[in-house]
Amino acid sequence: MRIFFLAQRVPFPPDRGDKITTANEVRHLARSHEVHVFCLADGEDDLAQAEPLRRIVTSVTAVPVSAWRARLRAVGALAGGGPLTVAMLDEGALRRAVAAAAARTPPDLVFVYSSNVAQHALGVGGVPRIMQFADLDSRKFAALGTSAGWPMRLVYALEGRRLLAWERRIAQAFAHSLLCTEAEVAEFRTLIPGVPVSCVGNGVDLDYFAPGAAAPEEDLLVFTGVMDYSANVDAMVWFCAEVLPRIRATRPAARLAIVGSRPNAAVRALGALAGVTVTGRVPDVRPWIGRAAVFVAPLRLARGIQNKVLEAMASGVPVVASTAAWRGTGLAAGDGIVPAADADAFAARVTELLADPAGRAALGARGRVAMERDFTWAAQFVRLDAVIAGVAAR
Secondary structure, three states, X not given: OEEEEEEOOOOOOOOOHHHHHHHHHHXXXXXXXXXXXXXXXXXXXXHHOHHHHOOOOOEEEEEEOOHHHHHHHHHHHHHHOOOHHHHHOOOHHHHHHHHHHHHHOOOOEEEEEOHHHHHHHOOOOOOOEEEEEEOOHHHHHHHXXXXXXXXXXXXXXXXXXXXXXXXXXXXXXXXXXXXXXXXXXXXXXXXXXXXXXXXXXOOOOOXXXXXXXXXXXXXXXXXXXXXXXXXXXXXXXXXXHHHHHHHHHHOOOOEEEEEOOOOOHHHHHHOOOOOEEEEEOOOXXXXXXXXXXXXXXXXXXXXXXXXXHHXXXXXXXXXXXXXXXXXXXXXXXXXXXXXXXXHHHHHHHHHHHHOOHHHHHHHHHHHHHHHHHHOOHHHHHHHHHHHHHHHHHO
């Protein structure tokens, strides 16, 4: 088939959450189909990745997001009634490019990743459209609307309500919707009943992320992620304030490495704390993950599946995670991952593992087995192909 694939960032390389999914999906689809990618570009570095992507797919159209126009559109949306996050990515050049390409060579299928770029596919009629929500952004903003300070609490709550209305509109306009966990599918069916929806989860590259030969460093904790993303920033600020001091009270040598690109001012400031290292961008996260005695995932705003957790578990590293991050895996507690509900529990679980090298090794080994069992990309693509075949047949 000729597939138009729309994404909020250039779907290559697989080096951050959404790109891990989209890069693997595009590569898979391009093996059997004619894939045309239409995407926004999140800065010059992202735009530069369009060139290597062209070696994988039939064509790539990447439109840079103008920061100042995005802010203006958000202000207009605040007054006009639409979701701010959708308006920010409403670059007319991308919508026009999709429409022009559809007029020249109509697609057989339109596949959209992330509801905040779905507006660019609404003008392509007469062909089936699949919406991969991955997770429901409206629920993230609703959660922020109950926890943020004034006045952002009001803005987040408003965005949550507007996004839910948008998600309902898109789900009803598309032939099929996808989410990445069964829990998200169940919530979707409650909030948006009566539309076709399936679960296609995240996978992990089990050859790329694999247990290393070197022994982990005692007392080293590691967290990875893009460090200007609000959920990651919140996780590290909270962990350094509430959890790490409790751990160091028992294990004074305990130290934390925050590994990831684009650390914002709040994250950079954490590097001044005793026992905390902020690396910034690294060429390869695997050496850091492999050195970890324990990987920590203290995400309080987690939705769906956290790729960072899958990568650590595939590497045979034991994980202590917030309840929200653990639930996204769908795994039993102790199946490579240990949940913690609050700061005291988090510190206790980490401290116990740091004091028990044999227990850490056993927990990490169970995590690797769980990844091999439940999180191969091949298994996820069987589900994806079935959805595409069903939609195309209808």
